[in-house]
Amino acid sequence: MNIPKSKNPRVVIIGGGFGGISLVKSLKNKPIQIVLIDKHNYHTFQPLLYQVSTSGLEPDSIAYPLRKIFKNYRDFHFRMASVEAILAETKEINTSIGIISYDYLVIASGSKTNFFGNLDIEQNSMPMKTVPQALNIRSLVLENFEKAVVCEDANQRKSLMSFVIAGAGPTGVELAGALAEFKNGIIKKDYPNLNAQEMTIHLIEGESRVLPPMSLFASKKAERFLKKMGVAIHLNTFVKNYDGKTVTTNSNLCFETETFIWSAGVTGAAVQGLAVESFTERGNKYRVDSFNKVIGYEAIYAIGDIAQMKTETYPKGHPMLAQPAIQQGKNLGKNLLLILKNKQPNQFSYIDKGSMATIGRNKAVADYKKLHFGGFFAWFLWMFVHLWFLVGFRNRIVTFFNWTYNYINFDQAARLIIRPYIKKK
Amino acid sequence: MNIPKSKNPRVVIIGGGFGGISLVKSLKNKPIQIVLIDKHNYHTFQPLLYQVSTSGLEPDSIAYPLRKIFKNYRDFHFRMASVEAILAETKEINTSIGIISYDYLVIASGSKTNFFGNLDIEQNSMPMKTVPQALNIRSLVLENFEKAVVCEDANQRKSLMSFVIAGAGPTGVELAGALAEFKNGIIKKDYPNLNAQEMTIHLIEGESRVLPPMSLFASKKAERFLKKMGVAIHLNTFVKNYDGKTVTTNSNLCFETETFIWSAGVTGAAVQGLAVESFTERGNKYRVDSFNKVIGYEAIYAIGDIAQMKTETYPKGHPMLAQPAIQQGKNLGKNLLLILKNKQPNQFSYIDKGSMATIGRNKAVADYKKLHFGGFFAWFLWMFVHLWFLVGFRNRIVTFFNWTYNYINFDQAARLIIRPYIKKK
Numbered sequence: 141m142n143i144p145k146s147k148n149p150r151v152v153i154i155g156g157g158f159g160g161i162s163l164v165k166s167l168k169n170k171p172i173q174i175v176l177i178d179k180h181n182y183h184t185f186q187p188l189l190y191q192v193s194t195s196g197l198e199p200d201s202i203a204y205p206l207r208k209i210f211k212n213y214r215d216f217h218f219r220m221a222s223v224e225a226i227l228a229e230t231k232e233i234n235t236s237i238g239i240i241s242y243d244y245l246v247i248a249s250g251s252k253t254n255f256f257g258n259l260d261i262e263q264n265s266m267p268m269k270t271v272p273q274a275l276n277i278r279s280l281v282l283e284n285f286e287k288a289v290v291c292e293d294a295n296q297r298k299s300l301m302s303f304v305i306a307g308a309g310p311t312g313v314e315l316a317g318a319l320a321e322f323k324n325g326i327i328k329k330d331y332p333n334l335n336a337q338e339m340t341i342h343l344i345e346g347e348s349r350v351l352p353p354m355s356l357f358a359s360k361k362a363e364r365f366l367k368k369m370g371v372a373i374h375l376n377t378f379v380k381n382y383d384g385k386t387v388t389t390n391s392n393l394c395f396e397t398e399t400f401i402w403s404a405g406v407t408g409a410a411v412q413g414l415a416v417e418s419f420t421e422r423g424n425k426y427r428v429d430s431f432n433k434v435i436g437y438e439a440i441y442a443i444g445d446i447a448q449m450k451t452e453t454y455p456k457g458h459p460m461l462a463q464p465a466i467q468q469g470k471n472l473g474k475n476l477l478l479i480l481k482n483k484q485p486n487q488f489s490y491i492d493k494g495s496m497a498t499i500g501r502n503k504a505v506a507d508y509k510k511l512h513f514g515g516f517f518a519w520f521l522w523m524f525v526h527l528w529f530l531v532g533f534r535n536r537i538v539t540f541f542n543w544t545y546n547y548i549n550f551d552q553a554a555r556l557i558i559r560p561y562i563k564k565k
Numbered sequence: 566m567n568i569p570k571s572k573n574p575r576v577v578i579i580g581g582g583f584g585g586i587s588l589v590k591s592l593k594n595k596p597i598q599i600v601l602i603d604k605h606n607y608h609t610f611q612p613l614l615y616q617v618s619t620s621g622l623e624p625d626s627i628a629y630p631l632r633k634i635f636k637n638y639r640d641f642h643f644r645m646a647s648v649e650a651i652l653a654e655t656k657e658i659n660t661s662i663g664i665i666s667y668d669y670l671v672i673a674s675g676s677k678t679n680f681f682g683n684l685d686i687e688q689n690s691m692p693m694k695t696v697p698q699a700l701n702i703r704s705l706v707l708e709n710f711e712k713a714v715v716c717e718d719a720n721q722r723k724s725l726m727s728f729v730i731a732g733a734g735p736t737g738v739e740l741a742g743a744l745a746e747f748k749n750g751i752i753k754k755d756y757p758n759l760n761a762q763e764m765t766i767h768l769i770e771g772e773s774r775v776l777p778p779m780s781l782f783a784s785k786k787a788e789r790f791l792k793k794m795g796v797a798i799h800l801n802t803f804v805k806n807y808d809g810k811t812v813t814t815n816s817n818l819c820f821e822t823e824t825f826i827w828s829a830g831v832t833g834a835a836v837q838g839l840a841v842e843s844f845t846e847r848g849n850k851y852r853v854d855s856f857n858k859v860i861g862y863e864a865i866y867a868i869g870d871i872a873q874m875k876t877e878t879y880p881k882g883h884p885m886l887a888q889p890a891i892q893q894g895k896n897l898g899k900n901l902l903l904i905l906k907n908k909q910p911n912q913f914s915y916i917d918k919g920s921m922a923t924i925g926r927n928k929a930v931a932d933y934k935k936l937h938f939g940g941f942f943a944w945f946l947w948m949f950v951h952l953w954f955l956v957g958f959r960n961r962i963v964t965f966f967n968w969t970y971n972y973i974n975f976d977q978a979a980r981l982i983i984r985p986y987i988k989k990k
Contacts (some may be wrong), residue, residue, distance in 0.1 A: 142715060142717055142758075143758075144758065166788075180982065181707060181711065181980070181981065181982045182980075182981045182982070198623045198624070198625045199623070199981060200623045200978070200979040200981060201984050203981050203983070205755070205978075205980040207754060207755040207756065207980070208978070208980065211755055212755045216757075217757075219711075219714070219715065219760065220708075220711040220982075221715075221930075237715045271981075272983060272984055282606060283645075286606065286644075286645040289644070290567060290644065290646075290662045290663070292567055295780070329633075329636045330630070330632040330633060330636055331632065332641075332642075333568075333569065333642065351777075355732070397949060431667055477634075532978075533970075534966075534970050534978055535966070537966060537970075538963060538966065538967070541959075541962060541963065541966065542959070542963070545958075545959050545962075553625070553630075553633070553948070553957075553959055554625040554628040555606070555607075555632070555633065556606065556607045556624060556625060556630060556704050557605065557606045557607070557645075558624050558696055558697060558700070559697055559984065
């Protein structure tokens, strides 16, 4: 592979997510050759994907070209490719564009949707982990409304206007809230021939509360917000199957729907090639030590969603969120520089910066240590934090403008079916 | 088809382009039932499509949901559908969502790319008449650069970095200019491993000058701008074929390229069903009288690109531009109201508002009657006019911001390969 020769040791990073870009930033213009590999040519700001699904934002507001982030970095090389295997013995990886050798390898490949082996659900449901998937949901939602307008069969119309979401984590809750705003705002304005009351939104959760990873306060508050907005919540309920027409559950509840969104699970997107001992029991994550070094290897590290670092506070590993990935990337960057100077690296220590979820206009919940917020203040905080973490000045301004516009106009403006909904084959 | 019953006569409009939306606007809240039909759920501002192709703007800046434009219109009904045939005898049209009857029918179906029957070119070249096509060009361009980065074969790399455009009308010229800015700005910044000098842009034109419909002044000026920016111009040259690898011409010129963009011709997108006498010789446009009424029919009209109205000044019909469509839509709207009051309608009379094309930063040309501008002033005028005609406050602000940002930063920021390039089957 024609990566320019360099006198610097080469660090190859798999994945340009939160972990990967945090690591690259911490190695800026240091005596290291950085090779960043990603399937896409952009970084995705996943926390706002649901707004792309629901016509609130365009992809370019939440996706940022990786080359552009690092355009002034010395000895930095981006390669758009997928990684097929790690060849640890020869310190190489095999990719869609050929073999790439490394001195240090960092796996930051993140997570993917977990269908728990249910092929029907995998085939018929809509996941929402990538920009194309989010746009596919947008197209399906808008196409279903267009079909509903001309549908004379009442049952079929109800099915077209019924939206069922599995999993009431932040993604499911935020999506349900945004769809409820669609119902209460857009349908009445844009679809005079539809009866907005026929639109239903169902949120199904296996645990006994929504937002299970958050505080009890946040769960209660979010549940109240959602109910007020017209979302039907089904707790302690597990989805059994979805054949493309009907969602069945472990109770006698079932739902006729053309749109079933699956946000009930994620799993590590591991790469082939390392020894069994390096993986967690389920084989989907890498076991790492307190320096993020993969167990059993000297020059291979893993950070973020794909890494499991067991600690006293987090016996099952850190939560699969942006913050652990960002902090691990930063710590690993510093450590690599220390190692190159033959100094002792620092153990990773996670600083919990809290968590939040937004349900709708003026409605959000936030936990920060022992503090819990709900309502307008949490919503304002949510907006501020998300704008702050968006990559790039341009994205922040455009997103801020779109949010302000949508807020004033009770609108989600990007209601475009650019490419028709694509069904999985 | 379940369009609500109304006491008002029904006007069915095929196509939500410039002509269609101008017509609907002129019928706002009048005693007329309006049914607007379009394949897409949005209006496309075609003059700025080339900026979507070249990463300057996102689709939502130049596309606008049709339902949103007309959300406060009484007795207005949008239907997303394709029209299969006109059944003039029964005053109906057959569509993908069923039969729709009309009292008056207006065909505003616009134009489509003309490949002049060359199947190889149709198969292998990239047209740019719709948003998905523009996004497909963007993906191909960006993917080719990523391939070039890892390509060790010099000829193959040259082919990946060679861009050939057929047709030096406004679309071809604007696209060539934007690609030249890509070469001079983005490549150097984003692709340190590429040699920007290897990127070539070829513009092929059958006539003896670029921008043939404009003034000689504009042609000369545009040609100078393009050459200065590094575009190779080939006049009096006709493309013979493109097999996916090599563009051949009527001279001994040929070009190895992975990206061949076809902007060398458009033709009317006629609908099936009317009598042969209603069509122009080539069968691609409707012959209309000076009221835009289709020859041979009483209640069927055609406006914009699809209509051919021969006048003294325009013996071959009006130019296929936004302005004739907008003006005909407006005039026809007034006429339909007059006809319903049993009054005499007004003949259409075209007011030429001039024409313009932009080549790049501070570089545009504009003709207005006997006045000809070139350079910064024309560029400023071009921006102002295009912002003015964009639909919607939000689109104007976001576009204005993106242009300002791109101008200050010498940048085209939306360099995202959201969906990979899709080859025609």
